[in-house]
Amino acid sequence: MRQDAGNRVPDRLTSLLLGGALLLLPALALAVSPEPKTFRDWMAGCDNRKSCAALSLPPLVADTTAYLRLERPAGPDSAASLILRLSGDWKTPPATVELKLDGTPFPAAGKAMPVTANDNIATLTFQPADTAALIDAARKATKLSIAAPGLLAEISLSGAVAALLWIDEQQSRLNTPSALIRKGSAGAAPAAPALPVITARPASGTLSEKGGKALAAALRKHIKQRDPDLCGDDASPAVADEAWPLDGKRSLVALTCSLGVYNASNAFWIVEGNAVTTAKPVNFPQNDGGATNMLTNGEFEPKTGRISYFAKGRGIGDCGVAGGYAWTGSSFVLTELSMMGECRGIGSDDWITLFRSEVKTAR
Incomplete structure (x- = not known):
């Protein structure tokens, strides 16, 4: 699916340029979390409960749109979940995909990964062990490659570690055992704020x-x-x-x-x-x-x-x-x-x- 080049919404949440008019966008004063932050090819943000998400940003122009989305609720015992999303103009969506990190098969066994499809959207849900392995590999790897019959795509990992480290900071996980990036033994992350x-x-x-x-x-x-x-x-x-x-x-x-x-x-x-x-x-x-x-x-x-x-x-x-x-x-x-x-x-x-x-x- 081809994307229009150069399309970017302005960074200020309170002033979004739409249809040629400067439109004020609603939010709850002092209760809404700050706008998402961009880390090279990744974006991350959190909500009022300190539940955070990180997204890889697809290229402006691509035949297949591919991105990773990691979500991590707040709280000491919460686990991170990771999905790979694919969309394209295919007639038959892929049933499996093969992944490589900088040319090396991932996971290490090189097995094909099953995906579920709904129209032109295909989703791969990573198992916890594969999620942890991919986060660890992102410290050195530069890109994740996806292949299936009639489908080739790449996801940049540039900025991924910075985005996840920022999430650790927002959730007060730095130097705790549950941190995504900077692990340590300094106690546990606090409980999530109450849901309004x-x-x-x-x-x-x-x-x-x-x-x-x-x-x-x-x-x-x-x-x-x-x-x-x-x-x-x-x-x-x-x-x-x-x-x-x-x-x-x-x-x-x-x-x-x-x-x-x-x-x-x-x-x-x-x-x-x-x-x-x-x-x-x-x-x-x-x-x-x-x-x-x-x-x-x-x-x-x-x-x-x-x-x-x-x-x-x-x-x-x-x-x-x-x-x-x-x-x-x-x-x-x-x-x-x-x-x-x-x-x-x-x-x-x-x-x-x-x-x-x-x-x-x-x-």
């Missing part, structure tokens, strides 16, 4: 489709009169405006402020009754301490009281930011956040997670 528990409140109340359209139209008219530049002024975005009841008194209104090829920016407001003149913008906190009511490709699900969004760095959706919020009855709070700052063919399921929570639905 958020209670989402499903939408209640009634608002007909006709009533919702009328409310959104009235709000758009008011916003245009008050500040013509706040949310676009052409007619086309208004077609996608929506409104939902939050409870017996308040409604959530989403105004589409811009429409691009693969991104739409949405401004969210809470309106009490039909009083659009006193509508309040939803506060989605930012990791710079500010707040915005804008999301990219934001979608609200009334049955769960949750909003999801997916800001694509390019059309195929292999880079950008994705996350979600939950309505608690008084505000929307962050439930999840992940990002990928390099457009290299990495699927969103494998992006670096920066925030996670357990979401319960209020009865």
Whole structure:
């Protein structure tokens, strides 16, 4: 699968250039882990529970996209898991692959490694012993080669040790027996922080489709009169405006402020009754301490009281930011956040997670 050269999402999580507009990206102030760090050909990041992941970055141009993803939860007894992901335009996905480290068969016996396939994605899950062996070999090896009938790919190991050492540091494992790189006998890693528990409140109340359209139209008219530049002024975005009841008194209104090829920016407001003149913008906190009511490709699900969004760095959706919020009855709070700052063919399921929570639905 050919990748477009030169595609890279800017490093600042709070300012992502998408569709020609500078878009503020939501995060929970002081609770979201720092942005992922790049170590040559590898990237690493951790979430609010200190669960960390490291990814190899595929070349900008390749017939087969191949990358390694290592994940390590926090805690003294947690184990690292490692997968190899492959994607291409093959008619029949490979059933096995052969691996080499700098030309030497890996594992040492040179056995073919079984993979599982789903459409054009093939996955090899390493056994714990092979994971440990590959981490140890990465100290000296420069590349991992993958071969199968009709498939050749390479993964650079440059930066892998630095990325894993950084993970050890974030999890306070340096010089402990459970460290990935710098092992020692200095006690044990601390326990993982508690997982935040958020209670989402499903939408209640009634608002007909006709009533919702009328409310959104009235709000758009008011916003245009008050500040013509706040949310676009052409007619086309208004077609996608929506409104939902939050409870017996308040409604959530989403105004589409811009429409691009693969991104739409949405401004969210809470309106009490039909009083659009006193509508309040939803506060989605930012990791710079500010707040915005804008999301990219934001979608609200009334049955769960949750909003999801997916800001694509390019059309195929292999880079950008994705996350979600939950309505608690008084505000929307962050439930999840992940990002990928390099457009290299990495699927969103494998992006670096920066925030996670357990979401319960209020009865």
